[in-house]
Amino acid sequence: MRLRDRVAIVTGAARGLGRAIVLAYVREGAAVLAADIDAGAAENTARLAREAGGQSTAMQVDVSDAVSVDEIVRHAVDEWGRLDIMVAAAGIQVIEPLLETTAATWERMYAVNTLGVLYCVQAAGRVMLSRGSGRIITVTSAAARMAVPNFTAYAASKAGVECITRAAAAELAPHGLRVNSISPGRMLTDMTTVLETGLAALAGETTEEREPARIAQIPVRRKAAPEEVAAVAVWLASDEAEYINGCRLNATGGLEMD
Numbered sequence: 001m002r003l004r005d006r007v008a009i010v011t012g013a014a015r016g017l018g019r020a021i022v023l024a025y026v027r028e029g030a031a032v033l034a035a036d037i038d039a040g041a042a043e044n045t046a047r048l049a050r051e052a053g054g055q056s057t058a059m060q061v062d063v064s065d066a067v068s069v070d071e072i073v074r075h076a077v078d079e080w081g082r083l084d085i086m087v088a089a090a091g092i093q094v095i096e097p098l099l100e101t102t103a104a105t106w107e108r109m110y111a112v113n114t115l116g117v118l119y120c121v122q123a124a125g126r127v128m129l130s131r132g133s134g135r136i137i138t139v140t141s142a143a144a145r146m147a148v149p150n151f152t153a154y155a156a157s158k159a160g161v162e163c164i165t166r167a168a169a170a171e172l173a174p175h176g177l178r179v180n181s182i183s184p185g186r187m188l189t190d191m192t193t194v195l196e197t198g199l200a201a202l203a204g205e206t207t208e209e210r211e212p213a214r215i216a217q218i219p220v221r222r223k224a225a226p227e228e229v230a231a232v233a234v235w236l237a238s239d240e241a242e243y244i245n246g247c248r249l250n251a252t253g254g255l256e257m258d
């Protein structure tokens with residue numbers, strides 16, 4: 001139990017990577033607040049965590065709203081007395097040709113993916129600073145460093161996450177915090193299903209036709225189960241990663257190696 005008695009918040013906890021991290025954290029002994037804009041599905045995650053013998057409650061959050069993010073941090077501290085780990089995994093994507101990308105798309109992407117992470121870092125950072133310890137884990141993407149057509153706004157929003165992560169790592173580590181990011185490649189989640197469908201539609205192909213070439217781009221020759229990436233989030237939150245700070249942990253199977 002590498003996270004025994006730790007208190008964690010995971011955003012994006014309703015499905016995909018966030019849900020896998022909640023379940024992995026409770027298995028390692030943490031109490032976890034499962035936060036998502038989809039309150040019903042977040043509650044389902046928390047129920048699964050409790051059925052597995054862990055401590056978990058769910059709460060709705062809109063990470064693009066700083067007040068909403070402050071509320072989940074306050075809730076976790078009220079319920080469990082402290083906050084040790086914040087995982088900012090909530091995210092959205094848009095598939096849109098570059099020449100058609102609108103300011104509205106760009107602003108929404110930044111509001112959720114970039115400002116949403118900043119708010120999580122700030123809200124968690126404030127309470128962690130007062131105890132002189134804490135782990136913050138953000139989620140970036142291989143897309144931030146690859147040249148992916150039709151994905152400009154998403155890629156740029158994740159590049160912002162990487163800048164926030166490095167800046168926070170530099171500012172907060174002297175006060176006992178550690179801030180790192182995980183960079184997944186292609187995970188078997190709803191987001192990837194929507195991505196593959198959207199990219200295939202733009203190319204005038206089916207997802208089945210495109211899949212062999214998509215897999216061939218990944219040196220390990222398969223997509224990742226979210227549980228495999230959640231295992232990275234467990235390690236980054238554990239005592240074993242005490243000296244890891246400002247790291248972008250690549251969990252892409254080698255899809256991107258920058």
Ligand SMILES: NC(=O)c1ccc[n+]([C@@H]2O[C@H](COP(=O)([O-])OP(=O)(O)OC[C@H]3O[C@@H](n4cnc5c(N)ncnc54)[C@H](O)[C@@H]3O)[C@@H](O)[C@H]2O)c1
Nearest residue numbers: 012014016017037062063089090091141184186187189191
């Ligand atoms: N799927 C991939 O292959 C992949 C690759 C690289 C990075 N990522 C990143 O990993 C993270 C998780 O991705 P996933 O595949 O599990 O996605 P997903 O779409 O399966 O889950 C994302 C979750 O975020 C929640 N969410 C969206 N907007 C929100 C908001 N404003 N406030 C709170 N919650 C909100 C959604 O309700 C959903 O439950 C995201 O940050 C994503 O950008 C995913």
